[in-house]
Amino acid sequence: MEKSKFRLQCPMPKTDFDIITLAHGSGGLLTGKLLDTGVFDLLKNDKLNKKHDGAIFSANGKIAVSTDSFVISPIFFPGGDIGELAVNGTVNDVAMCGAVPEYLSLSFIIEEGLKMTEFWDILVSIKYASEKAGIKIITGDTKVVDRGKGDKIFINTTGFGKMHPEADIDTKNIKPGDKIIISNNIATHGIAILSVRKGLEFETDIKSDTRNLNKLTEKLLDKYGKKIHLFRDPTRSGVAGILNEIAEETNLGIELSEKDLPIDPQVKAACEILGLDPLYSANEGIFVTFADTDIAEEITETLRQNKDAANAAIIGEVTKEHPQKVLISSGIGGKRVVQMPVGEQLPRIC
Amino acid sequence: MKYLTEYRNPEKALKILEEIKRTVTRPRKIMEVCGGQTHSLIKNGILNVLPEEITMLHGPGCPVCVTPVELIDKAVYLAEKEKVIMCSFGDMVRVPGSKKSLSEIKAEGADVRILYSPNEAVNIAKQNPDKEVVFFAVGFETTAPANALSVIQADKIGLNNYSILTSHVLVPPAITALAEDPESKIDAFLAAGHVCSVMGYWEYIPLAEKYKLPVVVTGFEPLDLLLGISAAVKQLEEGRYEVENQYKRMVTEKGNIQAQKIISEVFEISDRMWRGIGTIKDSGYKIREKYKKYDAEIKFEIKTDKIKDSGKCIAGEIMKGIKKPFECPLFGKECTPINPAGAPMVSSEGACAAYFNFQNMFKKI
Numbered sequence: 015m016e017k018s019k020f021r022l023q024c025p026m027p028k029t030d031f032d033i034i035t036l037a038h039g040s041g042g043l044l045t046g047k048l049l050d051t052g053v054f055d056l057l058k059n060d061k062l063n064k065k066h067d068g069a070i071f072s073a074n075g076k077i078a079v080s081t082d083s084f085v086i087s088p089i090f091f092p093g094g095d096i097g098e099l100a101v102n103g104t105v106n107d108v109a110m111c112g113a114v115p116e117y118l119s120l121s122f123i124i125e126e127g128l129k130m131t132e133f134w135d136i137l138v139s140i141k142y143a144s145e146k147a148g149i150k151i152i153t154g155d156t157k158v159v160d161r162g163k164g165d166k167i168f169i170n171t172t173g174f175g176k177m178h179p180e181a182d183i184d185t186k187n188i189k190p191g192d193k194i195i196i197s198n199n200i201a202t203h204g205i206a207i208l209s210v211r212k213g214l215e216f217e218t219d220i221k222s223d224t225r226n227l228n229k230l231t232e233k234l235l236d237k238y239g240k241k242i243h244l245f246r247d248p249t250r251s252g253v254a255g256i257l258n259e260i261a262e263e264t265n266l267g268i269e270l271s272e273k274d275l276p277i278d279p280q281v282k283a284a285c286e287i288l289g290l291d292p293l294y295s296a297n298e299g300i301f302v303t304f305a306d307t308d309i310a311e312e313i314t315e316t317l318r319q320n321k322d323a324a325n326a327a328i329i330g331e332v333t334k335e336h337p338q339k340v341l342i343s344s345g346i347g348g349k350r351v352v353q354m355p356v357g358e359q360l361p362r363i364c
Numbered sequence: 365m366k367y368l369t370e371y372r373n374p375e376k377a378l379k380i381l382e383e384i385k386r387t388v389t390r391p392r393k394i395m396e397v398c399g400g401q402t403h404s405l406i407k408n409g410i411l412n413v414l415p416e417e418i419t420m421l422h423g424p425g426c427p428v429c430v431t432p433v434e435l436i437d438k439a440v441y442l443a444e445k446e447k448v449i450m451c452s453f454g455d456m457v458r459v460p461g462s463k464k465s466l467s468e469i470k471a472e473g474a475d476v477r478i479l480y481s482p483n484e485a486v487n488i489a490k491q492n493p494d495k496e497v498v499f500f501a502v503g504f505e506t507t508a509p510a511n512a513l514s515v516i517q518a519d520k521i522g523l524n525n526y527s528i529l530t531s532h533v534l535v536p537p538a539i540t541a542l543a544e545d546p547e548s549k550i551d552a553f554l555a556a557g558h559v560c561s562v563m564g565y566w567e568y569i570p571l572a573e574k575y576k577l578p579v580v581v582t583g584f585e586p587l588d589l590l591l592g593i594s595a596a597v598k599q600l601e602e603g604r605y606e607v608e609n610q611y612k613r614m615v616t617e618k619g620n621i622q623a624q625k626i627i628s629e630v631f632e633i634s635d636r637m638w639r640g641i642g643t644i645k646d647s648g649y650k651i652r653e654k655y656k657k658y659d660a661e662i663k664f665e666i667k668t669d670k671i672k673d674s675g676k677c678i679a680g681e682i683m684k685g686i687k688k689p690f691e692c693p694l695f696g697k698e699c700t701p702i703n704p705a706g707a708p709m710v711s712s713e714g715a716c717a718a719y720f721n722f723q724n725m726f727k728k729i
Contacts, residue, residue, distance in 0.1 A: 213451075213477050213478065213479045213480075213484050213488070214478065214479065214480055216480075286368065288480070291407075343409070344407065344408040344409045344586070345372045345374055345408070345586070346372065346373075346374045346377035346378075346408055346409070346410070346413075346586045346587075347374055347377070347378070347409070347413060348408050348409020348410050348411070348412055348413045348586075349409045349412060350406055350407060350408075350409045353701075353720075356701045356702055
């Protein structure tokens with residue numbers, strides 16, 4: 015279902031407060047009211063409905079766990095919001111382990127003064143993202159801090175998922191000759207966020223690519239199993255960051271081809287104008303796969319059949335040469351080193 | 365993208381490269397003046413496909429690199445003041461002053477904001493009448509029109525809480541200083557395309573004649589740079605020293621007259637200190653008397669210590685093309701992009717940061 019239609023189905027309940035105050039985090043009457051009318055009602059499921067401080071689920075075999083905190087500004091951005099990001103981010107981290115995410119915990123740290131309408135919008139996004147990813151939110155926490163001690167809202171989520179029986183995801187499986195496949199366009203999220211950053215605003219239709227990736231990774235594992243050597247999502251530090259990490263961990267080299275990097279023309283133009291390198295820009299809805307060379311083309315085709323991976327492409331390969339270094343061939347054939355990012359990427363003067 | 369993809373065509377690039385190889389007969393040292401060109405040479409891997417005879421020298425055209433430490437200290441001093449909002453272009457905030465950088469004092473609580481346009485700083489001043497908004501106006505002739513325009517706009521709407529901390533530098537005096545330097549080994553210049561789109565290239569005509577040096581106005585895409593190098597090599601081989609315009613799609617001889625008018629409305633020529641090089645006569649802009657209330661240095665009594673550049677950093681010799689970054693004792697040891705000892709290691713346009721990315725990888729750069 016479209017997110018906009020989803021919102022219409024979830025009208026905000028009538029509450030007797032417009033903003034969230036310290037009392038909403040006190041554990042008393044107002045906390046109960048906020049949770050009952052908001053969180054529990056919207057996100058209800060058999061485990062959450064127990065309203066206990068913890069949740070119980072049974073598990074056999076290997077379980078993957080991942081936790082992440084979301085502290086972004088602005089909390090609403092083109093193509094998504096912090097709620098959707100908090101679900102997708104952790105779901106994807108679990109999926110990158112080669113697991114099938116099932117449950118999520120959800121904790122809010124809210125700065126007093128957050129508008130109830132904004133909180134509601136975030137909750138609806140969380141519900142939408144959870145249903146799309148096919149996971150349940152089974153426990154959580156809500157705290158409210160003094161004004162000035164937070165930035166509207168921080169969210170922490172922890173995800174749990176059973177390992178896929180065919181998965182053997184480990185950097186030790188990577189070997190020279192492996193192909194590197196990216197699931198979709200790069201740099202979209204980073205540029206979408208930048209376009210609404212205070213003081214740096216520019217007009218564009220670029221929307222964040224935040225999405226759950228677990229359905230895609232599950233499909234690949236069903237089909238290719240152990241021939242898939244690694245999944246990794248290039249979030250904050252961009253494609254450059256994760257590939258450098260992998261090169262270092264494996265003591266192998268990585269060769270990329272600039273002309274094969276999929277990138278939306280608008281995102282590319284924005285990077286040109288602002289003097290930013292798309293390899294260092296953040297992503298929220300793509301992943302990198304390292305796989306045997308004989309199935310690389312097929313994986314790319316399989317991915318492309320899905321609209322969330324329509325621009326999947328082979329972007330490079332692993333080599334014995336230049337261990338621990340990532341090199342890229344430019345469009346005109348020259349090579350350069352893709353360094354580990356140093357801090358935040360800053361727009362250049364001219 | 366029109367005017368970009370055409371200038372990134374690999375087949376054409378190879379053809380120009382072949383032509384350069386055919387033409388060049390002996391070692392030639394060509395300096396690209398602008399940091400943006402250095403960045404593009406590295407990004408596109410051009411340095412390691414050029415024939416051995418050609419050495420590219422990386423000139424002083426990185427505004428971050430030539431801004432004196434003292435000025436960064438002044439920006440830090442202002443930003444630490446209560447009620448000051450310090451606005452800056454992105455890559456200035458990480459440059460170390462003598463004690464701290466703007467990004468460090470931001471972490472300590474100072475209100476430092478990264479902007480793309482000084483007009484945004486004027487808007488911030490409008491929205492915050494109880495604050496003093498200062499824009500750190502650095503750069504070459506390229507950023508001068510927008511910075512000047514912000515002062516004109518502030519004046520038009522009668523803002524009393526806006527000022528600029530200016531450190532504008534000019535390209536032609538720097539090229540002259542380099543050409544006159546007895547240590548200089550430069551055979552030809554690639555002039556900075558964007559600076560010329562504002563100022564035109566007429567100023568270089570007497571300069572090329574006087575110092576017998578070819579000057580090619582050059583753009584920033586791989587083909588632009590290769591065409592620029594090719595034209596410079598051709599002139600050198602034929603014993604010519606003229607001004608050629610490779611970047612015709614952006615640059616005319618007279619430049620952007622409207623932008624020049626805006627610059628001279630607000631700024632006048634003055635001597636300027638260049639980090640690593642020293643003071644060059646008539647090489648910068650200062651704010652005219654008429655607009656002095658927008659000059660942050662006059663508006664605030666700025667107290668900073670006189671700073672000498674770190675004795676060990678050889679930024680000056682690098683920007684003059686006398687030494688390569690890896691000849692510096694600090695390079696890659698005490699001085700890295702994470703912990704830069706000098707400005708050329710900070711900006712991605714700086715020669716040292718660019719070389720750091722290539723260390724141990726390619727011998728010939």
